[in-house]
Amino acid sequence: MTERSWWGWGTTDHALTDAECVARAAALPGLPDRPRPVPRLADVVLPASRVAPPDGLPLSTDHDDRARHAYGKAYRDVVRALSGELPGAPDAVAHPADEDDVVRLLDWASSAGVVVVPFGGGSSVVGGVEYRGDRPWLSMDLTALDRVLEIDRVSRAARIQAGALGPVLEEQLRPHGLTLRHFPQSFEFSTLGGWLATRAGGHYATVLTHIDDLVESMRVVTPVGISESWRLPGSGAGPSPDRMFLGSEGTLGVITDAWVRLQDRPRFRASASVAFPDMSTAFGAVRAIAQAGLHPANCRLLDADEAANSGASTSGACVLVLGVESAVHPVESRLEELTGLARDSGGVVAPRREGARDTAADAWRTSFLRAPYGRDGLARMSAIVETFETACTWDRVDELYATVQDEVGAAVHEVTGVPGRVSCRFTHVYPDGPAPYFTVVGVGRPGSEVAMWDDVKTAAMEVLTRLQGTVTHHHAVGRDHRPGYDRQRPEPFAAALRAAKGALDPAGILNPGVLLDPV
């Protein structure tokens, strides 16, 4: 049995050892020479609970349970947990076993004025599962609602409970030869409900990769009643109820289950990699691919830093990792077309044998899955690590890429006193633009890491909003992206959202501070 880490990403057996933390930090001179110790969970200091759970409700005030639900899994969450003190921990943790429990818990919380923060896998990187106010609050852990309730083989869809973690739902679909095929990097430790509530993006680069496109209907418990939309393949009947709850981040209701569109499991796969001398040339190639209608499953452009750090290149080149897959058709000829487009746009295609795996693509994949553990190791060494993602149209990508490199790089230098690293990859590509994802690493000062991270985050948000790149492409808004989100959304829309919140959650108990100011 593997054990979930209470302070960092994933499972404890995959965490970096002390020696590995030191080795990782060697590339950043100026960091301490040994990692911060990880406090024992039993020693973590929490405030006294202010909630007396009434009989008959599934509420726990257990120390470890409260500590595990205090924060999400952003860098600043990891650093705060490592301090050994969790002043913002929930007063109680609710563990509903079914939808009736969710209804009863919301009724009680509304009448008692207790804040409720839905908690799926707790993988939020935007402060989405904590509470930063002074009312008593409970974290509502939905992972007991984890079953595939029904499969409609004819329409190729399934009704799945919202608390099912990625592997738990895929395991139940596998015997039917079906898959949801939604694989965010956080897949193992995040839930269907969390994906819906945050409009998550899977790691496929094109077409059916956003959870928005995979949902057929949703069932949501709000404090004023249950909202259930009809199962429809498409509909033009006014504004969509699902669109209102998608991305609502626990502020309008608790999603208890959803009908989702499934796919047959892929049988054919192929991958290739292409080197480019610079990002501007590579942008042209990726745009040609995105606009050709060939829909690669993977189309991940890595700048030279990302390519070197992941082991996808040792030559200082930018690398484009391409992948294609299908449940129905062989894919080799599609891959040939894709690599042909990349070659015509100035790329050098790595030699490949039909059916063989591409080594750069494999190196990238391994590094991608290990990355969150590496981040935690660096956090223990007091490095500052931030990732942020955006999207913009192709006509603006050169400017956005260069400006983020310059200005966020300058902010890291100013905050830490030494130059840091700002690298970039594309996670998703669309015919009209890419979704660039930036990783920032700098030398932090022990004890000041959170404040330094906040300054870097503010600088990044300022650049993105000034250039009208979205403040988030798939990480959600939560609490940490609020300033950028407030600038991005039109005021009439904000007024409508406030009105919806007032109508569905009149006591203002659901995740206050996320998307909107608390009422």
Ligand SMILES: Cc1cc2nc3c(=O)[nH]c(=O)nc-3n(C[C@H](O)[C@H](O)[C@H](O)COP(=O)(O)OP(=O)(O)OC[C@H]3O[C@@H](n4cnc5c(N)ncnc54)[C@H](O)[C@@H]3O)c2cc1C
């Ligand atoms: C290492 C790492 C990699 C990541 N990679 C990706 C990625 O590739 N793509 C991506 O999109 N995101 C990614 N994320 C962010 C995060 O995993 C997503 O936001 C994910 O969708 C959250 O799911 P969760 O179940 O963990 O939700 P939580 O973190 O528990 O909650 C997220 C938000 O949704 C609300 N919520 C949760 N469940 C419900 C529910 N049933 N009803 C109503 N509200 C609910 C919460 O209140 C909170 O506001 C990553 C995060 C980490 C730490």
